[in-house]
Each structure stands twice: as C-alpha cells, then as structure tokens.
Amino acid sequence: MLEYAMALDVLAKVYAGERLDKDDALALFNSDDLFELGRAASFVAERLHGKRVCYTRNRHINPTNICVNRCRFCAFSRSHGQDGAYGLTVNEILDKLAGTSSHFNELHIVGGLHPDWPFSYYLELISKIKQHYPHVQIKAFTAVEIDHFTKLSGLGLSGTLSELKAHGLDMLPGGGAEIFSETVRARLCPEKIPAGRWLEIHEAAHNLGIRTNATMLYGHIETYEDRVGHLLMLRELQGRTGGFQAFIPLSYQPVTGSAIDVNNYPSGPSGIDDLKTIAVSRLVLDNFPHIKAYWIMLGEKICQLALYFGATDIDGTVIEEKIAHSAGASSSEMLTPDEMVHLIKKAQKEPVERNAVYEEVPCTAK
Ligand code: V47
Numbered sequence: 294m295l296e297y298a299m300a301l302d303v304l305a306k307v308y309a310g311e312r313l314d315k316d317d318a319l320a321l322f323n324s325d326d327l328f329e330l331g332r333a334a335s336f337v338a339e340r341l342h343g344k345r346v347c348y349t350r351n352r353h354i355n356p357t358n359i360c361v362n363r364c365r366f367c368a369f370s371r372s373h374g375q376d377g378a379y380g381l382t383v384n385e386i387l388d389k390l391a392g393t394s395s396h397f398n399e400l401h402i403v404g405g406l407h408p409d410w411p412f413s414y415y416l417e418l419i420s421k422i423k424q425h426y427p428h429v430q431i432k433a434f435t436a437v438e439i440d441h442f443t444k445l446s447g448l449g450l451s452g453t454l455s456e457l458k459a460h461g462l463d464m465l466p467g468g469g470a471e472i473f474s475e476t477v478r479a480r481l482c483p484e485k486i487p488a489g490r491w492l493e494i495h496e497a498a499h500n501l502g503i504r505t506n507a508t509m510l511y512g513h514i515e516t517y518e519d520r521v522g523h524l525l526m527l528r529e530l531q532g533r534t535g536g537f538q539a540f541i542p543l544s545y546q547p548v549t550g551s552a553i554d555v556n557n558y559p560s561g562p563s564g565i566d567d568l569k570t571i572a573v574s575r576l577v578l579d580n581f582p583h584i585k586a587y588w589i590m591l592g593e594k595i596c597q598l599a600l601y602f603g604a605t606d607i608d609g610t611v612i613e614e615k616i617a618h619s620a621g622a623s624s625s626e627m628l629t630p631d632e633m634v635h636l637i638k639k640a641q642k643e644p645v646e647r648n649a650v651y652e653e654v655p656c657t658a659k
Pocket residue numbers: 366367368403435465466467468469470471506507508510541543544545546547548587590608616617620
C-alpha cells in the first residue's frame with residue numbers, strides 16, 4: 294500500500310512536468326500498478342510524438358561471431374576454431390546484400406571482436422556498401438567494437454571514429470552497454486570495456502556529429518538500483534551532448550547452461566517486467582527522443598503492448614537476426630513492412646517509416 298501511494302506521488306510529478314530522481318525511479322520499479330505506470334508513460338510519449346510510432350526497413354549483418362570477449366550472456370559468440378565459428382569476407386557480405394537493397398534503408402552491422410582482422414577490413418566493408426547502396430544508412434559497430442578498433446588503428450578515439458565516418462559510417466548502435474554497475478559487469482562480462490569507456494566513446498561520437506543509440510540488458514542478475522543507476526548515467530550524458538536518438542531496453546534471453554541463468558529470472562524477465570521497464574525508461578529518460586520496443590527480444594505481442602507503455606519505435610524488419618536467436622528467442626527472424634504497419638495500426642497508432650537518423654521516408658507499406 295505504501296509503495297502504491299509512493300508511486301502515485303511520483304506519477305503526479307510526471308504530470309506536473311517535473312524531472313524524476315533516483316528514489317522516484319526506484320519507487321516506480323517497486324510499484325506493481327502497471328496501468329497507472331503505462332498511463333503516465335503514454336502521456337509523455339503522446340506529448341512528444343502524438344500517436345506516431347516509427348519503424349524502419351532494415352537488415353542486420355553480423356560479419357563474425359568470433360569474439361575474444363566471450364561474455365557470459367552471449368550465445369552468439371564463439372572462440373576462434375570452435376564449431377560454428379564464422380567470419381565473412383567483404384565480398385560474402387556484399388553477396389548477401391545483393392538483391393535485397395531496395396528492401397532496406399538502414400543496415401545494422403555488429404559483430405564479435407575478431408582477434409586477427411585489421412582495421413582496414415571494417416573501412417573496406419562500409420565504404421564498399423556505401424558505393425553499392427548510397428541510399429542506405431549504415432548504423433554500425435558497438436562502443437565495444439570501436440574500442441577494439443582504436444587498438445588496431447593507432448589513431449586514438451576521435452581519429453578512429455572520424456576515419457569510420459569518412460568511409461560511410463552514419464551512426465552507432467546502442468549495444469555493449471549491458472548494465473553499467475561495475476560489480477554486475479564483473480560477473481556478466483569481465484572482459485568487456487567498463488561503463489566509463491562506453492560512455493566516453495558515445496560522447497566522442499556525439500562530439501563528431503555521429504548520433505548513437507543506447508541499450509540496457511535487463512532481467513538477469515541486476516537489481517532495480519542497477520537499472521536506475523544505468524538510466525541516470527545515460528540521462529546525464531544526453532543532457533550534455535543531446536546525441537542519443539533512442540533507448541532500447543534489451544530483455545535478457547536466457548542462455549542455457551550459462552553461469553547467470555540460475556538467478557532472479559531463470560526464464561528471462563516476465564512480460565510485466567518488460568512493460569514496466571519500457572515505461573520507467575520513458576519516464577526517467579525525459580531527454581531521449583524515443584524509447585524503442587525491440588520486437589525481436591520482446592516478441593511481437595509484448596512489443597505491441599509496449600506502445601501503451603511509452604514506446605514510440607519498434608525497430609525494423611531485421612531480416613536476419615543471430616544474437617537473440619542464438620539464445621533461443623522465439624520471435625520470427627523478420628517482419629515485412631506490411632506486418633510492421635499492421636502491428637502499429639492494430640494498436641490504434643499511426644505508423645511512420647523512418648531512416649536510421651529518424652528522418653521520415655515515404656511509406657509504401659499497407
Ligand atoms: O550488446 C547479447 C545483447 C546486444 C543477449 O541500437 C543479448 O538500434 C539479450 O545492441 N539476451 C546487441 N540480449 C543488440 C543491440 C541492438 C539491437 C537492436 C537495435 C539496436 C540499436 C541495438 O545484444 C549486445 C548485448 O547487449 N545481447 N546476448 C541475450 N542473451
């Protein structure tokens with residue numbers, strides 16, 4: 294009862310247009326009044342975007358699953374020489390894209406940290422894609438990969454990002470953030486760059502005019518305090534740069550046999566936790582334009598419900614998804630533009646097709 298009353302006090306702040314603090318955010322996570330939470334998050338989302346919900350025609354490319362990090366939650370990665378390990382040449386990637394170019398306007402390229410590939414591989418990859426498909430925007434390389442590239446290029450952080458930009462990089466995806474808490478990070482992904490470096494890389498990108506997204510992997514061993522800490526660090530950086538476009542809460546897909554799937558959520562977060570996390574994100578991240586409901590990890594139906602909990606973006610057609618599906622995600626691997634439009638319209642919202650940097654593009658889907 295006390296938690297219910299506290300959450301109502303916090304929601305009164307939302308309706309009055311006041312910024313939420315750490316205790317407010319915790320009270321919302323601890324409250325179970327999902328409907329009031331959804332109502333307040335929808336109020337904020339509608340104030341920003343009306344009934345408009347974005348989607349894009351995109352395609353994922355994962356150049357390699359060979360990764361020196363081997364994070365404990367990642368079923369996608371392999372060690373060099375292990376069964377199932379792969380690395381695609383630039384030409385193999387171009388062959389994959391051939392024939393589907395007219396069907397996408399955003400390419401999402403992320404992969405493992407390959408121990409042997411030179412920086413020139415990545416430059417050649419994006420410049421050849423741009424040559425072949427000049428209309429396509431390239432959203433590529435997590436901050437974890439950018440950090441790896443700085444060691445390969447010897448150009449420093451700004452130099453590395455500038456070189457990628459000059460070769461066709463349009464924006465950075467939000468992966469690799471996981472949970473910023475150092476204690477959780479040490480258990481989940483001890484080899485991964487620390488939170489401070491992830492933030493530093495996004496700040497450097499923003500300073501070069503490269504916009505980025507941000508993510509948070511939730512529903513494993515983290516606490517609500519860890520989630521709130523993560524959101525507040527992102528809000529602080531956004532307050533200084535304004536370079537984030539969307540925040541994407543990533544619903545943990547449990548990895549069988551992983552050292553981390555025996556804890557709080559043996560089967561991953563519940564639908565209620567998914568919706569609550571979307572809503573609290575919308576309310577805390579008051580300076581982020583969009584909260585994205587990533588249907589691949591939420592499933593299509595929770596994704597659709599998320600449109601009543603503050604989400605104003607449902608990502609894209611995706612076409613080939615390996616990271617969540619390696620961990621056993623039950624969603625399909627692609628949706629057609631018509632299916633995306635249908636999902637949005639059936640929620641009584643207005644579909645808006647966008648490109649990677651959130652410019653509206655003419656929608657030809659029904
Ligand atoms: O960084 C890995 C996560 C991320 C699992 O910026 C897992 O528009 C859940 O960042 N369960 C990559 N998540 C995906 C990503 C992303 C996706 C869609 C859109 C955008 C964007 C970014 O996937 C990784 C890691 O945090 N991940 N394993 C897992 N078992």
